[in-house]
Amino acid sequence: MTQAPEIQDEMPRAYEPGNIEDKWYRFWLENNYFEPVIDPDKKPFVIIMPPPNVTGELHMGHAITAALEDIMTRWHRMRGEPTLWLPGVDHAAIAAQVVVERQLAAEGTDRHQMGREKFLERMQQWVKECRQTITNQHKKLGISCDWSRERYTMDEGPSRAVMTTFQHLYDKGLIYRGERIINWCPRCGTALSDLEVDHMDLSGHLYYVRYPLAGESGSIVVATTRPETIVGDTAVAVNPNDDRFKSYIGKNVVLPAVNREIPVIADEAVSTEFGTGAVKITPAHDPVDFEVAQRQNLSFINILNEDMTMNENAGPYQGMDRFDARVAIVKDLVESGQLVKTEDYNHSVGHCQRCQTIVEPLVSKQWFVKIQPLAAPAIKAVRDGSIKVVPQRFTKVYINWMENIYDWCISRQLWWGHRIPVWYCLACEEIIISAGTPGTCPKCGSSNIEQDPDVLDTWFSSGLWPHSTLGWPDDTEDLNYFYPTSVMETGYDLIFFWVARMIMLGIENTGKIPFHTVYLHGLIRDDQGEKMSKTKGNVVDPLISMEKYGTDALRFALTTGTSPGNDSRLSTSKMESSRNFANKLWNATRFVVRNIADGQTATEIRRDSLPVEDRWILSRLDRTVATVTGLMDDFQFGEAQRQLYDFLWSEYCDWYIELAKIRLHSTSEDTLSPLPVLVHVLETSLRLLHPYMPFVTEELWQNLKRHLPSDWQQCESIMIAPYPETTAGAIDSGSEQVMESIIEIVRSIRNARTEHKVENSRWIEARIYAGELTQAITPHAPSIEALARARPVSIQDTRQEDGGEENALVLVLTGTEVVIPLESMVDAEAEKKKLEKEIAGTSAEVTRLEARLKDENFLSKAPPDIVEKERQKCYSLINKLERLRQQLLKY
């Protein structure tokens, strides 16, 4: 084991994250804590990290991913499970190619000028730089992933998984090559899948164009948003039940501009409501028309070149750009009198997800995955709960999409990506599928063979990620032990792109689901709720935030107030309060450590002899352990975090430490030192918090460890220390009740001091009448004195009506009363008003409770413990009400 980094003896006044983060990360790495030890007797916990794209630097989306996955990973590791978190990066075919193409454009060149080989070299170089940046940023985030198992989609293993899958699906008939309508991005020069097209509403026009009947008078008017496609029309379709057009069916019309005759046909797909009720059919450039044409056996006329100029089929418009052709044809239609009218019209237009260019639907020869046979088992796995989706509502979204899925176009006319493992024999036209480079055609023996120039959709390789990273198609130890994985944690925006494909391909390739749970997080927005984007300039850089507030603070801020699947905002105020919390812990530990004398805390905590505040904080700690564990089991990390925050700040620091100070300062030899409990609770809390704030908890824990009993010295790091569990007998409701009373008394005195403007330096007398609680509270008079700055504090059973209270303030509390004689005049009127207000509130509550407790329905239907609770509450409120009323009479 590597020697632990040095801990300063004297802790600085404020936590300075910059000084400690790197040393601990190095220490963890050097000791291989991130690497799991395979133990066949234990069930492992496994997360495969969503691989960031090699498109630049990490953003807040990556940071929340890292934070959540590290929380889960560290938590399970501390619970003693062999825990694997496997990191990786994605070559991101189109996304990365677009980034580098932009760089080339800025340099005044492009990929075609460079040539394929040079361009790929340039890509490799970019990937190298990018991976370095990503790795450094991930390390800065403190994540405990197993770097020895890091994978890259273009590595030999994952690449072989891609080829193997392609071959397998081809052999099974699930991959085919066909001429079908696809989305074409003219800028990227490639086909896109439906998912890679973003639809945006644009304002345009609806043109009404008259098509004259061939050989007779009469005409049909059709409406179109893309008049340039007229030259590619091969029919006009009407609804078969539309009486307006029944007589036209079977006749021919003449296309304007190109004077070609096309038939009028009937098809159910045509709505009688929209436009004129007659639709021009352009099978090669519209997905709906494509389907109509298939049904009706119509011909296809491609009118576009790949650069989106009109081709030889466009007659007079040949050579024009698609949008120039639109203008030209409209002009011609106006001149020929065939444009009936033009309406303003907003319609949705597809844009390339990566470069925002308007895409064009066109018929093209591409490779497709026949998806339904893959979708069926993937639907089943989620529907029957084999794969659990958190939050559950996304189950419906997933199933709905999967049930309406179309075949997946997987070929891309890009250069960057996995080359399609297909060779064509130029001699006999044989199609050869091969992972390696085949020398000759196996059918005719010709060596005149050529590889398909295209690459695969990047999501094809990502879809294999959970098994390809673990060694598939080989039968590896990792694959056998770690697969299926435990949790797939990612953003909800990736359900279709990625999650669905991993489930389909995972089941197909391995026969097993790829993961048991899908945890989906929301988008991180800016403090105004806007999506962060470079163009808006509202991007918050994780590195800068980490520099400024510390890694723990950024991570804590990201998971503050989040719940699964919900978007959240990141604000400086969240990062500040998270930083403040880290500093609070720092100082609490600083306080504890300072008070420790060597060996002092080594004593075992003997629960039977502890004062009430010790039993109280131990009881509260135990409840916190139970609550936090329960919430984390349920993936409620934001809420678990809040529970820890509240416990540490509002209970441990605000009350327990303050109470402990009194005993620490005590000169009496009978006083039991609070240090063992002080240390125990802090130490346990640090372990509870470690998955959320790994760095500060490690530093503080190491600091504290030096003072812990010897059996703790063997544990080298908090990150491999056991996660706290509940302790039998720790819950102590009696002590909790007494402490609640003490807190109430202290608060009421403080409040009275403030309201009556008692200077801080002045001590005031307080007489407490505690009834049943007298015995329990009496030993704590010194605590009340110190915390409320009240002296002397006397505690008696019942209040003596012996006068001396003319100018005293009487505070009626839940089970107790506090009398404070004041030198200054008590404003009787004001006190009376306050009392009346409190009486009104209490009395209303009592009325409600009494009614409920008289209600037969309530008594018979509500669970007994609830009834009992309500009854107790009612008693105590009646009692308080009575005392409030008596007090009122005195004014």
Added chain:
RNA sequence: GGGCAGUUAGCUCAGUUGGUUAGAGCACUCGGUUCACAUCCGAGAGGUCGAAGGUUCGAGUCCCUCACUGCCCACCA
């Protein structure tokens, strides 16, 4: 056109098998140089939980309707 989410304090949000008089952070008001912490401490003010119905002994929480906001999906030219 379908679907989903959100609507709780001035702002940002928690509140998960329905069960105290609904919470936090930030902001605000007042007071604090007591030896862990001013990145702090103490005290306070601030909410008919979007609207209207319903189920229930009991509703912020479950059901119905509506309004507004946001998101996703979709082949009406």
